[in-house]
Amino acid sequence: MSSFVTPPVPPMRITFDARMEPSGPVLTRRMSDLRGLFADTAAWEASLAEDPVVYEVASSPVPEAEGELPQSITTIHPGKVGGEFHMTKGHIHPRPRGEIYLGLSGVGGLLLFDGDKPEWIPMEPGSIGYIPPGWAHRSVNTGDEPYRFLAVYPGDAGHDYEWVLRNGMGYRVLGGADGPDLRPF
Numbered sequence: 640m641s642s643f644v645t646p647p648v649p650p651m652r653i654t655f656d657a658r659m660e661p662s663g664p665v666l667t668r669r670m671s672d673l674r675g676l677f678a679d680t681a682a683w684e685a686s687l688a689e690d691p692v693v694y695e696v697a698s699s700p701v702p703e704a705e706g707e708l709p710q711s712i713t714t715i716h717p718g719k720v721g722g723e724f725h726m727t728k729g730h731i732h733p734r735p736r737g738e739i740y741l742g743l744s745g746v747g748g749l750l751l752f753d754g755d756k757p758e759w760i761p762m763e764p765g766s767i768g769y770i771p772p773g774w775a776h777r778s779v780n781t782g783d784e785p786y787r788f789l790a791v792y793p794g795d796a797g798h799d800y801e802w803v804l805r806n807g808m809g810y811r812v813l814g815g816a817d818g819p820d821l822r823p824f
C-alpha cells in the first residue's frame with residue numbers, strides 16, 4: 640500500500656474523526672483480493688458471489704518513505720470462510736523493520752511467522768502487539784464485531800505479499816468451541 644503524499648511533510652497533528660479513523664486514503668480489500676489464503680477453496684469461491692469487503696485500511700497523510708513513520712487503522716469485518724476467521728493478506732517487510740499495533744475495538748489476534756515458528760498474540764482494545772523485524776504478520780478478527788487496530792511502521796519497510804503465499808503463516812485460525820483454534824499447517 641502506498642500513501643499519496645511525498646516528503647518532506649511538515650510537523651502535524653493527525654486528526655481522527657469520531658470513528659477514530661485517519662483522514663487519508665482508504666484501501667478496501669474484498670474477498671476476491673484474498674485468493675489463495677483460505678484453506679477451504681470451495682467456500683472461498685462460493686463467497687465470491689457477494690464478494691464482501693473483508694477489511695479496510697485508512698492511512699494518515701504520512702508518506703511511506705525512509706525516516707517517516709506512517710500510521711494506519713485497519714478494520715477487519717467479522718466472518719469466516721470454511722470455519723477460518725476473516726484475516727488480512729499478511730506480509731513481511733522486505734527491509735527488516737519492526738512495527739507496533741494497538742488494539743482499538745473488537746477482538747482479534749496478531750499472527751507472526753519467521754519461516755520457522757509461528758506466534759499468536761491475542762488483541763483487544765488497549766493491547767499493543769510488537770512485530771520484530773524479520774517476522775511476517777497477519778491480523779485476524781476472532782470476534783463477531785469489527786476488529787480495529789492502529790499500526791505504526793517505518794516508512795521504508797515495504798510490503799512483500801508473495802512471501803506469505805509461498806511460506807504460509809504457520810497457523811490457520813479457525814473458530815473453536817472455546818475461542819480461536821490454531822491449527823499448524
Ligand SMILES: O=P(O)(O)OC[C@H]1O[C@H](O)[C@H](O)[C@@H](O)[C@@H]1O
Pocket residue numbers: 640696711712713727728729730777789790791792798
Ligand atoms: O497489508 P495487509 O497484509 O493487507 O494488511 C493490512 C494493513 O495492516 C496494517 O495496517 C499495516 O500497517 C498496513 O501496512 C497493512 O497494509
Ligand SMILES: [Fe+2]
Pocket residue numbers: 730732738776792
Ligand atoms: Fe507490516
